[in-house]
Amino acid sequence: MGIKSYIENNQTLWSVYVHVRSSRNRAIRKQLHANGLQSKAEAIATERKLLKEASEEVARFEGMGWKPLREFFTLPE
Secondary structure, X not given: OEEEEEXXXXXXXXXXXXXXXXXXXXXXXXXXXXXXXXXHHHHHHHHHHHHHHHHHHHHHHXXXXXXXXXXXXXXXX
């Protein structure tokens, strides 16, 4: 997870990156990012929101067996 600042068009913007991995099955993970945030406070709030969202999704996948996971990621014919 990280918060970085960068300059674009003479304006300081913030970028947030969140990576959550399951502790039980290392193959289950979720990565989220957000760019173009106007302030550091907004970046911190966004990081918390993305971390919660990613953690909930990883927890949901941890509770599934392999068959529902496979069906979730399989494209319909």
